[in-house]
Amino acid sequence: MSMSLSSRFRLTGFRQLSRAWTEIEQTALSRITGRARPNLPVDDRGLIRQQIDDCLSETGGAVMARARAAGLGRTYLELNAEGRQNFLRLLAEDYGVGNHALKTAINQWLIYEKDSPALPNHDLLRAQSHLRDVLRSPRMRLLTQFNVLPQGLKFLCEMRAALLKIKQESDQLLAFDGELKDLLATWFDVGFLTLERITWDAPATLLEMLAEHEAVHSIRSWQDIKHRLAAPDRRCFAFTHEQMPHQPLIFVWVALTDGISDQIDELLKIDQKELDPNKADTAIFYSISSTQQGLDGVGFGSFLIKRVVDHLSRDHKQLKHFATLSPIPGFNRWLTEQRSVSTESQHPRVQNGLKALGELGALDRMFIDRSWLRNEIVTTRARQALTVLAAHYLVREKRDNSARDRVANFHLNNGASIARINFPADLSRRGQKQSAGMMVNYRYTLKDIESNHESYHDQGKIEQSRAITSLLKTKIAN
Structure with missing residues (x-):
């Protein structure tokens, strides 16, 4: 009633x-x-x-x-x-x-700095110390x-x-x-973190945490997580901090493969033939997930992945290549922005790419459904436009001196180079929504990691393969 x-x-x-x-x-x-x-x-x-x-x-x-x-x-x-x-x-x-205290400290420093000799004297050094305290x-x-x-x-x-x-x-x-x-x-610098391997024998609470925080490629079942942890050609590592011993901060998922992988579905298949890890020549980092939202943007230092590369190199001396298979999470957002920008302010490469995709009828569908992929001619022509646009986005689009894409920035700051753009590589709903099914291989070459990091950090220089350089010179067919 x-x-x-x-x-x-x-x-x-x-x-x-x-x-x-x-x-x-x-x-x-x-x-x-x-x-x-x-x-x-x-x-x-x-x-x-x-x-x-x-x-x-x-x-x-x-x-x-x-x-x-x-x-x-x-x-x-x-x-x-x-x-x-x-x-x-x-x-x-x-x-x-406090603004008043800061102004007073600055004025005091200016007085001593003006009267100081070539080398800072006691009064100037004390003023500097006080200014640091006030700040x-x-x-x-x-x-x-x-x-x-x-x-x-x-x-x-x-x-x-x-x-x-x-x-x-x-x-x-x-x-x-x-x-x-x-x-x-x-x-939380990487030097304070401990690297540990996680296996199928780990406590159930830790396995549940792994599944909960897998942010890139969702874990669908216990069979799925068992495959990723127990298969002989799979590895999972966790970084922990001594003050948070039961709260892993980062999970790094690795596949030992023959050659550099270009498609995530093949890598994650549960029923695929397992590879003898001693015959693998490549380690593919296919997912890196943080468990602490409060550490968003905290870089953990610049050599996080190098720690894992060093560990794998010691255990598997035959490995020749270390690379990622990574998403391009900001690509869709950037491309959407470019569609609303006047052509006069766009790079010609971006103009041509958008025009080609528009003529193919793929521009409005490629982040939503897969129907356009059934047309081989459309897919072939879209591949060229998409990979050229992705190369431009990853290499040329920046925030200040860093790559605009957050995943690209992470790997480049860790000393990687951009090796290859793959399409189609991830046709999951998330992969399609973020980057029209494309993924990137960032390559870690041990002898170049530190120099790559330094040139990126100091100059914003992005190391890239010849294939990426070639894409940046490619004229898109319309």
């Missing part, structure tokens, strides 16, 4: 009254207990400020400092999602670098204290994951995120 209108109004009124009384009760409890309410309303933020200020006072020695930091951390964990966001806004708005914000001094607490690094990772959701709200939040990201990067 449907509820009458008057009954519904009466029920709504009671709910509103209940919420109002609950709020009164929580406000009173907050004042009595000195504890903030879960959503951290404005009235309660003074309680948090007092806790933060106590942590920053540094009185009472190391034991008291740890206790105060733990108390503040417990307060944060007791907040709900809204309350945690308000906590982060408070840190962003009230605990950044270190109170919130960073606060968050550094959590590093010494049990699970402190995990706490900071979770805090940054929450911060990432709101950082675009203000410049203060963006600055806060940049500081926290840099702080985490100092603690």
